[in-house]
Amino acid sequence: MRPTMLTLFLHPFSSYCQKVLIALYENATVFERRILGPDDPAAMDELRAMWPIGKFPLLVDGGDTVVEASIIIEHLGLRHPGPVALLPADPVAALKVRFWDRFFDNYVATPQQRIVLDALRTDGKRDPEGVRIARQALDAAYAYLDGRMADRDWVAGDSFSLADCAAAPQLFYADWTHPIAERFVHVRAYRNRLNARPSFARCIDEARPYRPLFPLGAPEQD
Incomplete structure (x- = not known):
């Protein structure tokens, strides 16, 4: 079975987006990025359709939409764990x-x-x-x-x-x-x-x- 492709809606200058990116990079997790800005004008509309609050980052994992940076990182640890455990088991x-x-x-x-x-x-x-x-x-x-x-x-x-x-x-x-x-x-x-x-x-x-x-x-x- 092929792993679910992750898609992250983000802006690279956002501190909360960087927080999630750090977690992804720590574990070399493969994901698609949708940068919110003029180069992809549809991205913000898509984000708002999933999350009317309009805040980012937002992670799409198959049929799941995950918001809030800390929750996204915990979700990654549960669903897509890697060698770096960012939350202790204890x-x-x-x-x-x-x-x-x-x-x-x-x-x-x-x-x-x-x-x-x-x-x-x-x-x-x-x-x-x-x-x-x-x-x-x-x-x-x-x-x-x-x-x-x-x-x-x-x-x-x-x-x-x-x-x-x-x-x-x-x-x-x-x-x-x-x-x-x-x-x-x-x-x-x-x-x-x-x-x-x-x-x-x-x-x-x-x-x-x-x-x-x-x-x-x-x-x-x-």
Whole structure:
């Protein structure tokens, strides 16, 4: 029996799409990509027909439509497992991985995106107080994470996991948006390790053509 062809609807510059791509690349999982943009104008209509919310990434696996990056990665582990297990079999260890996955999505990505979205507004509609609070939230997240990373390479255990798939793109863009201060030495070292991971380094390279889309400007160091 031939394996089911996977199709991923994505944009290469999206942090949540990169999160799923890391998981696919870690296990060399074969899939078709549908890049959402002007080169494939039908792709967004197809996505909305399957998922009226219109958010991406979206994975099509045979007759199943799977949304939300973390759920897609867990689905891949169950239906298309590879040599790299991104969620531990032990339920207690898996719970720790899920916590850190939520940490990066809720406490790094959310304030980071608030700052980016504010930059896209016209001058009269900007929210400087909201941006100040978001920057404060990012510093709190960096401080908490710095303590966590003082004695480890990967955030949730001894091996690369779903949590690190979440961390890589969120810390990548967060540092562009609200730079990780020098005092957070362990966070900065962790970000460097993530950037050097071949699966995420590939995502960084694939997203380079889209850097002019970033409203705060893309720094040269990455």
